[in-house]
Amino acid sequence: MGCWLMQLLIFYFRLTLLGSACRAVFVQSTSNDGCGPSSYSLATGANVTLRSPGYPASYPDNLWCETTITAPAGSVLRFRYQWFELERLTSIFGRCHDQLKLKETVNGVEYVTPHAVSCGVLATPMEITSRTNQVSVTFTSDDSRRYRGYEIIVDVVTPRQLPISSFVSLYPDFAQRYVDTVENWIAAADDDASVDVNVPTTPAPGTSTIRPTTSGSYLRLQLLLHQLPITVSYDTVRYFTSINYPADYPASTTYTREIIGPAGSQLVFDSVNFALEESYGGYTSCRYDILTIDEPHDLLMSYLSFDSSGRYCGTKGPQNLTIPNNRASLFFKSDATGQDRGFNISVRAVGVYQLINVTANATASFTSPNFPQPYPRDTNRTYEFAAPEGHYLVFKVQSFSLEYDSSCQYDSLQFNELDPATKAYTRPLGKPFCGFKGPSLQSSTNRVAAYFFTDSYQHHAGFNITVTAIPNKPMPIRVPADGGVYITSPNYPDSYPTFVNVTYDIKAPEGYRIRFDVVAFNLEGPFMKGECPHDHVRFFERVNKVVKMLGTKYCSLEGPDELLSETNHVRMVFQSDFSVNHSGFNISAYPVKIEPVARPPVSCAGFALKLCQVPLLLFLVLEALLFSKSILP
Incomplete structure (x- = not known):
């Protein structure tokens, strides 16, 4: 009996996989006839209504509809779901047969719009808001069941206008x-x-x-x-x-x-x-x-x-x-x-708003609601961080546990920093965070907003994150004449943050040069051997009023080895991008004394003797002339 049941289950899995593969083939071979315009450009205050082909009748099989919606810079898009009814996902593999995907591109990486619904049925209307001013909408259907589809109103809002909706405006009927x-x-x-x-x-x-x-x-x-x-x-x-x-x-x-x-x-x-x-x-x-x-x-x-x-x-x-x-x-x-x-x-x-003022060179912390107990469901909370002018903010995780999803569309924590051009928090700082990997970030401005979203299902312990205000000027490092110092990346030996741009101002006493050696070095490397396009370290010094790079650009596992400066003053620059973070670096800096150049002694032998005697002869002649004038009448 057990063997027969196992064979039946294996047959069912194979049949399901085969069906999924067939659906993929059907979808990929279709066109976008009847899908409407391929793009919309909305002005501030404007809106457009997205409907599935045939709505309110059932949509056809084998559809592939794509459209892009763009709003003015500094604004975002709000999606108000009036009706949503697509084929449900499979119970075994969790895949949507028919699905509507909303995607955005942040710093060159494409993400699913947070809290977007892909398939199934919504019992009541709902609304979500994009992170950026451009969203790509893709609707696909397979060749099996048909449903009524969707009707979604998309309008343009600014982040400071949210939230502006009420129950009646969401549900006009x-x-x-x-x-x-x-x-x-x-x-x-x-x-x-x-x-x-x-x-x-x-x-x-x-x-x-x-x-x-x-x-x-x-x-x-x-x-x-x-x-x-x-x-x-x-x-x-x-x-x-x-x-x-x-x-x-x-x-x-x-x-x-x-x-x-x-x-x-x-x-x-x-x-x-x-x-x-x-x-x-x-x-x-x-x-x-x-x-x-x-x-x-x-x-x-x-x-x-x-x-x-x-x-x-x-x-x-x-x-x-x-x-x-x-x-x-x-x-x-x-x-x-x-x-x-x-x-x-x-x-x-x-x-639900919390303003956190971070004083210069000080560290503050913020937590999810109820931490370390599970955070509430259906939460939408904003934290705003403000440091003094001329400072940037560094975020470091102490504890982090949110519901996991590969695109963080359920529970997520995401950061935006203030855009000086728009005076709004529209510049994404890293990607959304969920699961057990929290943020390790460094801002480029002194103001950052963090948005914490949760859905109505799982809730975990949440997060505890510290934030430090760092002066936005070179970090002074002094190398003593009788010893060395060690220069490390932020958070070392833990992973350094994304978007780091730190300058170390390194000085030794007059009469010394500086030698740099690797103790540990692990940065993101190039995809192929190249010139370190991602995370890297560089050294600069001024020689004869000209700034020049000392050594080369260092990344991956290759740091400076016996790198010797010409002067006693070097600036070291560390930069990281938005993607991969490693343990960083530990680099030693030691003083090397500049020895005076030895000159050979002057010899008065041979021909050189005559040259050495010339000043003496001139002195004697001049003295004789002066003496003769003094005794003559």
Whole structure:
């Protein structure tokens, strides 16, 4: 039986691999007919709608559609998914049969746009934002199943405008669906439920907006209204109440409700008025009527937990309760006895933003939320680092653990530095980081922003990273006359950062030269033997007012060996690019004394004797003339 089952599994794997290969052949052989324009150039404030061929009908088989969308420099592209329905990925190999890929190029390397959805079905609309001003969009389908496809609105925004969307602007048909739903409930209501149902979403604090009633149809209508999402913007405070507030809420009622703030925000809850049935006894607190507010994924655990945090009853409502992302869910349950007036709770959205000032030659640190405990899901957090003018920033990892993906499209930490031309954080500093390899970076400016994104699935311990402000001037190194010094790369013996540009100003005392020797040397080398186009070390000195390079450009495993300067002052320059990092270098610098040149003594023998006597003869003649003048009348 076991052998038969094993043979069946092997046959299935072979068949799956063969099918995947066939799909690849079909896709590669197709054209882009019906795909629309191959490129769009959008001005600031403009938008374009991308639709799959045939939408809203099913898209054809064997498609290969490509288009490039470009926005003005200094801006980014926002993709608002209105509808997304493609063939799901395979359960064994995790491959998408039909897929939509969004890619960007950063420093010559192509990456998948963070949080882009490739295949499957989105239950609700969503939005993502690119890192750059140009995105390549590729849609492919195989020869098997067909689905409705996609409709995505793409518009141009600047980084400082984000986030600007609200729930209603994301879902333009939401208001009409809300009205239709309410009208359907009214049509089905009993005669005694003919009351005003135009319920404002933001009632004044402490006022009643719903007339209390016991009508079954009316209560069903109010239950529906109290399950509609609440959207919160940065400049408003919203209020939500229990059913019938301030009259008693109904018995035996259970519902959940979602609160949505702008992307990248946190939600803060405060009780204006709170009165639920009181509960008694230790760990069974709130066992009758209860309100729970938490992150969507942790809502059930908060309700079931014996911990009282996040669980409210009696007169104890939330006070300055902060949910560390832009989505929260509330759960309300009442039993059959002991109703009270209920609750009126305010909610506001605050930016998840942290400014970290790094003083000169000092080191600060920043961590993921809850570190070293797992970070929250669905997080969008910004850290901004500011050093004094004339300094750059060096980032070094102490601990790093995020969800891994080859393109870091799920959980990621990415850095942008300030672009002096646009005055915005639009210059990518390295690629996105995820998994267990964190950043080792050096900026070229004194201001950097870090963006931490997480999705709704796995969450890990997060990160702890230090940042140091370094003066943007040559690093002085003095070589004493009675000994040597050792010059190392940043972070040595750990990997040096990307985008390093460091100058070491090396001086020995007057009357000495400097000799450089390798102790350890490991930099990124050329793909083929060449002139070190990636990471390298060079030496320069000024001789007779002319700057010249000392030795050659050093990279790979070949550093300076018995490299001797002509003067006592040398500048050593180390540069690295955005890609591979190695352990770096350790180079010794020792003084070599300049010995005076020995000159042969002057000889007065032979002909040279006559030359040596000439000054003496002239002196005697001059003295005789002066003497004769003094004695003659």
